[in-house]
Amino acid sequence: MPQQASTHRARLQLEHLEDRCTPSILVGNPSAHVPTPPDEAPALAAGLAANTPQHIVPIQLSAHITSDGSGVLSLTGIGSHLGRWTGQGVIDNLAIDAAADRIAISGTTTIIAANGDRLFASFSVSLSLTTRQGEETITFTGGTGWFAGASGSVSCVCNTNWDPASPLTFECNCQGSGNLVLAH
Secondary structure (H helix, E strand, C coil): CCCCCCCCCEEEEEEEECCEEEEEEEECCHHHHCCCCCCCCHHHHHHHHCCCCCEEEEEEEEEEEEEECCCEEEEEEEECCCEEEEEEEEEEEEEEECCCCEEEEEEEEEEECCCCCEEEEEEEEEEECCCCEEEEEEEEEEECHHHCCCEEEEEEEEEEEEECCEEEEEEEEEEEEEEEEECC
Protein backbone atom coordinates (compact mmCIF):
# COMPACT_ATOMS: atom_id res chain seq x y z
CA MET A 1 0.00 0.00 0.00
CA PRO A 2 1.59 3.37 -1.02
CA GLN A 3 2.14 5.99 1.69
CA GLN A 4 0.43 9.35 1.37
CA ALA A 5 2.38 12.54 1.90
CA SER A 6 1.41 14.50 4.97
CA THR A 7 -0.26 17.86 4.46
CA HIS A 8 1.57 19.18 7.55
CA ARG A 9 5.08 20.06 6.54
CA ALA A 10 7.68 21.18 9.08
CA ARG A 11 9.92 24.16 8.32
CA LEU A 12 13.22 24.75 10.03
CA GLN A 13 13.23 28.29 11.51
CA LEU A 14 14.77 30.34 14.29
CA GLU A 15 12.78 30.71 17.47
CA HIS A 16 13.48 33.70 19.77
CA LEU A 17 14.31 32.63 23.32
CA GLU A 18 15.25 35.50 25.63
CA ASP A 19 18.53 36.91 24.26
CA ARG A 20 19.38 34.09 21.87
CA CYS A 21 18.01 32.25 18.86
CA THR A 22 18.00 28.48 18.46
CA PRO A 23 16.81 26.34 15.57
CA SER A 24 13.42 24.75 16.01
CA ILE A 25 10.71 23.22 13.91
CA LEU A 26 7.52 25.22 13.54
CA VAL A 27 4.45 24.00 11.73
CA GLY A 28 2.47 26.63 9.85
CA ASN A 29 2.71 30.34 10.46
CA PRO A 30 5.66 31.10 12.82
CA SER A 31 3.84 34.03 14.43
CA ALA A 32 1.27 31.61 15.81
CA HIS A 33 4.00 30.05 17.94
CA VAL A 34 5.35 33.19 19.61
CA PRO A 35 3.70 33.70 23.01
CA THR A 36 3.29 37.16 24.41
CA PRO A 37 5.82 37.63 27.24
CA PRO A 38 4.05 38.29 30.55
CA ASP A 39 5.79 41.66 31.05
CA GLU A 40 5.43 42.92 27.49
CA ALA A 41 2.65 44.17 25.28
CA PRO A 42 1.50 41.83 22.49
CA ALA A 43 3.14 44.13 19.92
CA LEU A 44 6.57 42.92 21.05
CA ALA A 45 5.71 39.29 20.31
CA ALA A 46 4.26 40.31 16.94
CA GLY A 47 7.47 42.20 16.18
CA LEU A 48 9.59 39.19 17.05
CA ALA A 49 7.40 36.94 14.91
CA ALA A 50 7.75 39.31 11.98
CA ASN A 51 11.54 38.97 12.32
CA THR A 52 12.07 42.64 13.09
CA PRO A 53 15.72 43.16 13.88
CA GLN A 54 15.22 44.61 17.37
CA HIS A 55 16.93 43.29 20.44
CA ILE A 56 15.98 44.52 23.93
CA VAL A 57 18.66 44.49 26.62
CA PRO A 58 18.50 45.79 30.19
CA ILE A 59 20.85 48.69 30.86
CA GLN A 60 22.25 50.09 34.11
CA LEU A 61 23.77 53.54 34.11
CA SER A 62 25.79 55.63 36.54
CA ALA A 63 26.64 59.22 35.58
CA HIS A 64 28.43 62.31 36.84
CA ILE A 65 27.25 65.44 35.03
CA THR A 66 28.63 68.97 35.32
CA SER A 67 27.58 72.29 33.80
CA ASP A 68 29.75 75.41 33.78
CA GLY A 69 26.83 77.85 33.61
CA SER A 70 26.73 78.12 29.81
CA GLY A 71 24.20 75.31 29.35
CA VAL A 72 26.87 72.91 28.06
CA LEU A 73 27.12 69.59 29.91
CA SER A 74 30.13 67.33 30.48
CA LEU A 75 29.34 63.73 31.33
CA THR A 76 31.28 60.71 32.57
CA GLY A 77 30.06 57.39 33.83
CA ILE A 78 29.89 53.66 33.59
CA GLY A 79 27.11 51.54 32.19
CA SER A 80 26.24 48.11 30.99
CA HIS A 81 26.72 47.87 27.19
CA LEU A 82 28.68 51.16 27.37
CA GLY A 83 31.66 50.46 29.62
CA ARG A 84 33.37 53.59 30.93
CA TRP A 85 31.86 56.36 28.86
CA THR A 86 32.12 60.11 28.36
CA GLY A 87 29.77 62.57 26.73
CA GLN A 88 28.60 66.06 26.04
CA GLY A 89 25.18 67.65 26.08
CA VAL A 90 23.26 70.89 26.02
CA ILE A 91 20.41 72.21 28.12
CA ASP A 92 17.51 73.23 25.87
CA ASN A 93 15.05 74.28 28.55
CA LEU A 94 15.21 75.32 32.22
CA ALA A 95 12.11 76.19 34.26
CA ILE A 96 12.12 77.11 37.95
CA ASP A 97 8.83 76.96 39.84
CA ALA A 98 9.57 78.21 43.38
CA ALA A 99 5.93 77.82 44.47
CA ALA A 100 6.00 74.12 43.52
CA ASP A 101 9.58 73.70 44.87
CA ARG A 102 10.65 72.26 41.48
CA ILE A 103 13.18 72.88 38.77
CA ALA A 104 12.76 71.20 35.38
CA ILE A 105 15.63 70.78 32.93
CA SER A 106 15.61 69.16 29.49
CA GLY A 107 18.09 68.80 26.67
CA THR A 108 20.07 66.46 24.46
CA THR A 109 23.28 64.55 24.89
CA THR A 110 25.73 62.29 23.08
CA ILE A 111 27.23 59.42 25.06
CA ILE A 112 30.52 58.01 23.76
CA ALA A 113 30.92 54.36 24.78
CA ALA A 114 34.26 52.80 25.68
CA ASN A 115 34.55 51.38 22.14
CA GLY A 116 33.92 54.80 20.53
CA ASP A 117 30.34 54.13 19.39
CA ARG A 118 27.95 56.99 20.09
CA LEU A 119 24.52 56.80 21.72
CA PHE A 120 22.25 59.82 21.21
CA ALA A 121 19.68 60.75 23.85
CA SER A 122 17.29 63.38 25.10
CA PHE A 123 16.78 63.91 28.81
CA SER A 124 14.35 65.51 31.21
CA VAL A 125 15.03 66.15 34.89
CA SER A 126 12.69 67.21 37.69
CA LEU A 127 14.40 68.29 40.93
CA SER A 128 13.26 69.53 44.31
CA LEU A 129 14.71 72.97 45.09
CA THR A 130 14.75 72.10 48.81
CA THR A 131 16.27 68.60 48.80
CA ARG A 132 18.18 68.95 45.50
CA GLN A 133 17.15 65.40 44.67
CA GLY A 134 15.11 64.36 41.70
CA GLU A 135 14.30 62.04 38.85
CA GLU A 136 15.77 61.96 35.37
CA THR A 137 14.50 60.18 32.28
CA ILE A 138 16.97 59.53 29.48
CA THR A 139 15.40 58.57 26.15
CA PHE A 140 17.68 57.01 23.54
CA THR A 141 17.19 58.40 20.03
CA GLY A 142 19.77 56.56 17.90
CA GLY A 143 23.50 56.29 17.61
CA THR A 144 26.44 55.01 15.62
CA GLY A 145 28.04 51.58 15.33
CA TRP A 146 26.42 49.11 17.70
CA PHE A 147 23.92 51.80 18.77
CA ALA A 148 22.70 52.70 15.25
CA GLY A 149 18.90 52.87 15.38
CA ALA A 150 18.84 52.43 19.18
CA SER A 151 15.84 53.43 21.27
CA GLY A 152 14.61 52.81 24.83
CA SER A 153 14.98 54.72 28.08
CA VAL A 154 16.54 54.81 31.54
CA SER A 155 14.99 56.20 34.72
CA CYS A 156 17.52 57.65 37.16
CA VAL A 157 17.62 59.06 40.67
CA CYS A 158 19.71 62.25 40.91
CA ASN A 159 21.52 64.13 43.66
CA THR A 160 22.70 67.61 42.73
CA ASN A 161 24.76 70.52 44.02
CA TRP A 162 24.27 74.03 42.63
CA ASP A 163 24.24 77.66 43.52
CA PRO A 164 20.64 79.00 43.50
CA ALA A 165 21.96 82.29 42.10
CA SER A 166 23.31 80.39 39.07
CA PRO A 167 21.13 77.30 38.43
CA LEU A 168 23.03 76.44 35.22
CA THR A 169 26.22 75.85 37.24
CA PHE A 170 25.85 72.46 38.89
CA GLU A 171 27.06 68.93 39.51
CA CYS A 172 24.75 65.93 39.38
CA ASN A 173 25.27 62.27 40.24
CA CYS A 174 22.64 59.84 39.04
CA GLN A 175 22.07 56.13 38.84
CA GLY A 176 19.35 54.24 37.06
CA SER A 177 18.21 51.37 34.93
CA GLY A 178 15.96 50.72 31.98
CA ASN A 179 15.91 49.06 28.58
CA LEU A 180 18.02 49.66 25.52
CA VAL A 181 16.39 48.57 22.25
CA LEU A 182 19.02 47.76 19.65
CA ALA A 183 18.11 47.70 15.97
CA HIS A 184 20.10 44.55 15.20
